[in-house]
Structure formats: C-alpha cells, structure tokens
Amino acid sequence: MRIEPIGDSFANEVRDLPLWKTVDAAAAEAIRDAFRQSGVLVFRRQSLSEEELLEFGKMIGEPDLYAETGWLSTVPEVILLSNLRDQEGAMLGGLANRPLTWHTDQSYYAKPVTGCFLYAVELPAEGGATSWSSLYRAYETLPPDLRKAVDGAVGTFSFAARMAGGSSPGKADNHDRAKRLAETPDVKHALVNVEPGTGRRALYIDPNTVTGIDGMPQDEANDLLDRLLDHTVKPENVYDHRWGPGDLVLWDNAVVLHKRESFPESSRRLVKRMIINLDPARHIIPPVAA
Secondary structure: OEEEEOOOOOOEEEEOOOOOOOOOHHHHHHHHHHHHHHOEEEEOOOOOOHHHHHHHHHHHOEEEOOOOHHHEOOOOOOEEEEOOEOOOOOEOOEEOOOOEEEEOOOOOOOOOOOEEEEEEEEOOOOOOOEEEEEHHHHHHOOOHHHHHHHOOOEEEEOHHHHHHOOOOOOOOOOOOHHHHHHHOOOEEEEOEEEOOOOOOEEEOOOOOOEEEEOOOOHHHHHHHHHHHHHHHOOHHHEEEEOOOOOOEEEEEOOOEEEEEOOOOOOOOOEEEEEEEEOOOOOOOOOOOOO
C-alpha cells in the first residue's frame, strides 16, 4: 500500500490496496492517519459489495443511518444516489442528475455526522464530476482582515434555508421535505473549529445554509460569507475528481466543502454513499455554539 498526494492538491490517493481483502491493523491505522491529515482520500478501481462497504465504514468510524429512508439500500447504512428508477417509476435513491453547488453535509444538525464516502457503480459518459475544497487550507491562507473577522464568529445554520435554495420544490431529489423540516430546527456553530490534538484550525462555512452571523448586520454577514466562499474555492484549495468505475472517495465534512456537476438526464448514474461517525478525539465534530 502507498498513500500519495494527487498532483498539487490537498487530497491523497491510497494505491495498491484492494478493499475487498482484509486490511491489516497497520494499514488501517495509516489510512485513518492520512484521512485525518488531508480530509479526502481516493481509492480507485475497487469492486465492493454493500457488506464490504459496511466493513470499510467500520474501519474508519461508526456507520450511521441517513435520515431519508427512501434513499437506503438493502444494507441500511448504505445510501443510493442515482437518477435510476424502479419498475413503478419511483426513484432509486436521491438527488437525480441535478447540479449540487458548494456545500457540506449535515452542518444543519446539532451534532453533524462528518465522515462520508461515495462509491461509483455506474457512471454517465459525461458530467457528474465532484470537487472538494479544503477548509484547512482556506483558513491557513486567509488574509489577516478575514481571519480577524471570522475568528470567534458564530453562524446560524438552517436546513430550511438549504431546502429553499434547492433547484426543485418537488420530488426531483426524492426528499421528504415536510418531515425533514419539522425534525431539523436551526442551529448555531462556530465558523472556525479546532482539530483535537493538533490544534489545526478549519473554516466551517456552508453556502445556502448559513443564514447569518451573530452580532453582525445582515448585509455585512452576507458580504463576509461571500468573501470567505470566494477564498475557499480558489483553484489552489480545490481537488477535482473525474470518476471511474469502482472509485471510492472518503471525505470529512467538517474540513471540506464539495459540489457536483450535473449530467444528462438520459444518462445512468448509480453511486453508493455512507455517513460515518468519526472519533471526536481525532476529528472535528462541530459543537453547538452557546
């Protein structure tokens, strides 16, 4: 097994490791260390059953169930993201083929589940690329005025705002919107978090989800959030992934943003996803701000 940087990006690739075989303790610990360091790991050309995906998730942390029960597969911890439909015309999973703008998953929860991976099963011939942006790099390279403004700042994270910003108010993404909105009140999180053990700092922003900053007029908050996003997604902070069959990409939602390109509706795409509770002694788990 080798763990190598991908070009000049912050992401790393784990090479020469078939995940369908037993991963020994030393290799598993090296993977967890590399994941903690970079926030994104890529494993290419894997061939994995859902049971094997579950075992991989357990190696990283504690797999959890996703709130949208209509997205769950035969192994409950595995989620389907696809534009495919069953014999009755119902969606198999969620999100269809629409584009997804920069965001981080579950920031609107009081205790976000930050670990996540995607595993590619079937892919369109064009479109559907995914990009990740490092919130560690973003914080480390902030201009002094932005760092001063964001240190100690607390934002309001709103699932209702996230849903309002979606591309379709209907069933295009297979969300049970009414149920999720009733279960997900607004929460407050700091806009900068500190990694336990190392003291590294990472931004924690989520476009279309953060609706305001405590003690700051709305126009000033909007301007600051726009400037933070523009800085975060500069090319030097971004890893762009062009999917191949069998690719598995693991990421930490507390320290990266991600987005997805659209793809033609006539194309077929099926990826499997899992959310994973990470070790709070090793990873940032954004706490509720007082």
